[in-house]
Amino acid sequence: MAFAALRRAESIGRPIGNTDFLDRLEDLTDATLKPAPRGRKAKVVVGN
Template sequence: MPEAVGWRWASTRALIDGADDGITDIASVVQRVPRFADLLALGPHEDGFARLRRAETVGRPLGDPGFLAQIEAATGRTLAAAKRGRKPKDEARTP
């Protein structure tokens, strides 16, 4: 088992035991991952971690275009990466 099982305030023990611990409500996790210990046994997903780290360094959420569109609509902010580089000059204002 990972070290998080022994952390005093981690929810890991409750999820592995399959029982709320008075702080952690495990129902929503158990619906998606019935055997949490099996998930932990898989170990880290290196590609997934690399994608998370890249998204974290630029401060953008990670997800497919549909997910990003939903978050943009909910927040009123542009979150998808824009085209890199300088913006083209406005040709109407060029002498």
């Protein structure tokens, strides 16, 4: 099972680890390492 997780992370190109580990890496590198929400941002409607 661990081998499959490593292969999946390798093919996607993301680091593997828990959220605390990824938070520390993001702080050290000033890079976003956790996946962002997919798709377009929601359209904001102002007024009526």
